[in-house]
Amino acid sequence: MAETESYLSEYTLPNDTGVCLLECTTAFSGLTDKEKLYSHYISQAAFTGGLIVLIQTSPESPGVYLLLQKVFRSQPISELEKIALDSGVSAEEFQSLLIYAAGFYANMGNYKSFGDSKFIPKLSKEKFELVVMKSAAAKSDPKGMRSLWDRVSERLYSLDSRHKELGLGENGTTTYFSENCDKRDAEIAQKFLNKMNISAYNTRLFKTTDKSSNLPVYEIRLASSNNSADGEIPGYNSDKILGEHAFSPTDTAGPIKFNVTRGDYSPLLKIVCENLEMAKKYTANDNESRMLDEYIKSFTSGSLPAHKDGSRFWIRNKSPIVEMYIGFIESYRDPYGVRGEFEGFVAVVNKEMSMKFTQLVENAEHLLAHLPWPTEYEKDTFLRPDFTSLDVLSFGGSGIPAGINIPNYDDIRQNEGFKNVSLGNVLTAGYKDSKVTFLSDADKDLFIKLKLPAFEVQVGLHELLGHGSGKLFIKEKDGTFNFDIESVKHTESCEKISKWYESGETWDSKFSTVAASYEECRAECVGLYLCLSTDVLKIFGHTHDDADDIIYINWLNMVRAGLIGLEFYSPDTGKWKQAHMNARYVILQVLIEAGEDFVKVEKITGEDGKPDLRITLDRTKIISVGKPAIGKFLRKLQVYKSTGDYEAGKEMYDFFSNVDNTTEPHFLRLRDVVMARKQPRKMFVQHNTTANGNSVEMKSYEPTPTGLIESFIDRFPSNDIDDCLYSLWAKDRSYFETIY
Secondary structure, three states: OHHHHHHHHOOOOOOOOOEEEOOOHHHHHOOOHHHHHHHHHHHHHHHHHHOHHHHHHOOOHHHHHHHHHHHHHOOOHHHHHHHHHHOOOOHHHHHHHHHHHHHHHHHOOOEOOOOOEEOOOOOOHHHHHHHHHHOHHHHHOHHHHHHHHHHHHHHHHOOOHHHOEEOOHHHOEOOOEOOOOOHHHHHHHHHHHHHHOOOOOOEEEEEEEOOOOOOEEEEEEEEOOOOOOOOOOOOOOHHHHOEEEEEOOOOOOOOEEEEEEEEEOHHHHHHHHHHHHHHHHHOOOHHHHHHHHHHHHHHHHOOHHHHHHHHHHHHHOOOOOEEEEEEEEEOOOOOOOOOOEEEEEEEEEOHHHHHHHHHHHHOHHHHHOOOOOOHHHOOOOOOOOEEEEEEEEEEEOOOOOOEEEEOOOHHHHHHOOOEEEEEHHHHHHHOOOOOOOOOOHHHHHHHHHHHHHHHHHHHHHHHHHHOOOOOOOEEOOOOOEOOOOOOOEOOOOOOEOOOOEEOOOOHHHHHHHHHHHHHHHHHHHHHHHHOOOHHHHHHOOOOHHHHHHHHHHHHHHHHHHHHHHHHHEEOOOOEEOOHHHHHHHHHHHHHHHOOOOOEEEEEEEOOOOOEEEEEEEOHHHHHHHHHHHHHHHHHHHHHHHHOOOHHHHHHHHHHHHOOOOOOOOOHHHHHHHHHHOOOOOOEEEOOEEEEEOOEEEEEOOOOOHHHHHHHHHHHOOOOHHHHHHHHHHHHHHHHHHHHO
């Protein structure tokens, strides 16, 4: 029984999971009416577009969302609770239902946005069904609610091996691909996309089989509101892009059929574009207007080049009071690592904190010179970005990060520029530990006191000089190189550079499955390495002993995060489920390998008499042992990235990512203790805004599961969005049922 409960706890959300309000009242109240209206309509676009994530997450997520919306929209939660309790559902079980619903909304689906593992309700299927069928929604539409429940309930509770986590083929669940696709299919499709010069960011891949040849037939779906097979796609040659193509991978006997279509997520993207059109009435300048024009063009036609053009205008829009970004952005959750999840955000500048980041930007070239690679491996010119601290008003998507470096397009980032944002109210609300594990009592006190200011330094360095540093060596179409092929030497072999990126290849397409975690690891290492600089620490107001303590807590936080990262490793598949936590575990392994008892992980007995762990870091050896170890590793990360050396980079990264029991401290065994003492990740409830003529009203919510649920009911109060989502869900279901 205990083993069963422990197993299920991996896949349920504890009833005491914390909920934080993403407070933005003060920042929003300081905006003009025009700025508030701009913010409102971008927020509507972001939240509506965020529903696309349901379709990108799992086959059942759109249906579960519809079920929850209908149940909670039909009556006040207090009334539903009374009905449930009178029907034999306990107060604890009803709380479990609320926690599940809140978690589903916060993650935009039934897989954790941070960790990619499935979560199911912590009450029986029978009790959940009872609440659904006793609700006012079921009383008004018993047949419809019964049909909806029957369609989602089995998969909602399923913990079959392929359903427990996101993955490709037999390794898990994904809706970026049809269920019959595996890694081989992803590789073939990527070769086709490369040949056609189509970015995978806004695509999905579906496979059927040609009955006459028994060869696969692939459909590449482009995201767009326009679902016509005709017409131009800006930036692409539509005569060559849309429609059927015959493609022959080098190792197949005959040509494979590809069909490029558009119209994926069409009804939702239509509403996104309508809101962006409304926002255009309230833009602050020409860059914002042209930026929105290109985003609308992209979401209407399916053109990724148009989104890139919009990103160019976004970069040029320096220091706006209201910041935003929207589109298919991060590729963490695509098992192959090249397709972007939809996200959009609106945020208001925090001027006081932004001043510190501006100083960091002004010192960037000086700080970059201290990184452990030759200048030839750095961009020819550091394109100084905007770096602002923002209070998030609205974030539509699966999860809210603490900092962002965008756009993710390599050519723009390297040659034209980028922006960094630190999401200040996310940091202050969501990164306070309710309980600090795996540290000594002395370390706990200092950790609690300094974790946020230390993390603030790390986020700044990670985003600006981590993701913003380094050069990719490229051979252009005309045969020229963007580096001196005669003089630049490989730092490890001391020989001439023999590998590079061919024209059209990108970091994501080259390093695919390992790219996201590898890059996060590189950025984290830059943060650790440069936080040792007194110049950096002064910018953030830390000097003398305070500065030494910030360094110590930053490094301690990183190694502790590496240990906690074991929660996001799957022993069943041998895969990591979260890019950042994989990266932090790799750093922990690098620092343990450095030796000299610099970092130690010990198994102890906790105060509760149960197995516990203690991690220690010798702060006197950070400079003498830690810095050289991180510097050497960081240099290799950069060199393999610069040269596009996937084989060497992946071999090294896989070595440090490995979790086993062959060597001390036997991390695979220690994972059991980590899992037993894991802390639930906090959820965010966000404000809603409503436009009334020329003014905008803001509504706040209690930081509780009920408040989070109510925020979604208010955000999408009518059935219109339900109908859009249902049509998309039905289309996917129809497709899968045709195959199977």
